Amino acid sequence: xxxxxxxxxxxxxxxxxxxxxxxxxxxxxxxxxxxxxxxxxxxxxxxxxxxxxxxxxxxxxxxxxxxxxxxxxxxxxxxxxxxxxxxxxxxxxxxxxxxxxxxxxxxxxxxxxxxxxxxxxxxxxxxxxxxxxxxxxxxxxxxxxxxxxxxxxxxxxxxxxxxxxxxxxxxxxxxxxxxxxxxxxxxxxxxxxxxxxxxxxxxxxxxxxxxxxxxxxxxxxx
Numbered sequence: 001x002x003x004x005x006x007x008x009x010x011x012x013x014x015x016x017x018x019x020x021x022x023x024x025x026x027x028x029x030x031x032x033x034x035x036x037x038x039x040x041x042x043x044x045x046x047x048x049x050x051x052x053x054x055x056x057x058x059x060x061x062x063x064x065x066x067x068x069x070x071x072x073x074x075x076x077x078x079x080x081x082x083x084x085x086x087x088x089x090x091x092x093x094x095x096x097x098x099x100x101x102x103x104x105x106x107x108x109x110x111x112x113x114x115x116x117x118x119x120x121x122x123x124x125x126x127x128x129x130x131x132x133x134x135x136x137x138x139x140x141x142x143x144x145x146x147x148x149x150x151x152x153x154x155x156x157x158x159x160x161x162x163x164x165x166x167x168x169x170x171x172x173x174x175x176x177x178x179x180x181x182x183x184x185x186x187x188x189x190x191x192x193x194x195x196x197x198x199x200x201x202x203x204x205x206x207x208x209x210x211x212x213x214x215x216x217x218x219x220x221x222x
Contacts, residue, residue: 002042002084004095004137004144006171007031010043010083012075013057020064024048024075029056031083040100042084044172045142045183046070047100070102070183071141082142082171095144096137097188103128105181106140109158117162119148120176122184124157130194131186132159139185143171 010028024043031041032053039050041058048060067073087093106122113119122140124132129150132138136147140161149160168174176182 002098004098004139006082008083010081012079022062025059027057028083032058040086042100042142044081098139102183106184108180121160124159129157131190137187141182
């Protein structure tokens with residue numbers, strides 16, 4: 001489990017490709033500072049398991065499913081990545097609950113710079129659109145962010161995130177340009193609600209308070 005608060009900018013130093021898998025070596029002195037065999041480290045939002053490490057690098061295997069779902073499918077040595085160690089019980093939860101289980105990828109559609117921030121618009125496919133809401137949480141390349149806007153239709157959906165200077169300098173999101181792909185992980189609570197609704201175990205009325213469904217209910221009790 002992670003929080004989406006990036007600890008370090010790392011770098012892929014080696015990639016060993018197999019037919020349907022890859023073994024990555026990642027430089028990240030902070031991430032491996034207390035790492036041991038079997039520990040989890042988030043690499044640009046993808047939860048990977050440490051199989052070997054030294055003072056500055058760790059090695060992890062990436063299976064076919066992960067390659068297909070994330071931007072690691074075309075990773076090469078030299079790529080910078082966001083690194084975060086698994087959260088410790090008792091830590092402050094600075095971001096939101098992030099599992100490192102990628103839903104898929106999104107494409108940067110537009111970038112708008114403000115006086116002290118940057119708004120990034122990203123694509124949102126129909127499968128993930130119900131799971132992304134304005135003011136909700138989303139992880140982009142492992143970075144915990146708040147959705148500032150959503151829009152578009154069933155086939156051309158999008159969402160926006162607003163990045164402060166700290167996020168731009170402390171993560172790889174400051175390097176992203178239009179056309180780049182990023183990993184996205186939607187909120188775990190939204191996933192479970194969608195699953196319950198899909199199986200018929202819950203209805204809109206059981207998920208939302210009555211006053212949200214019909215505001216007149218709350219007003220009538222005043």
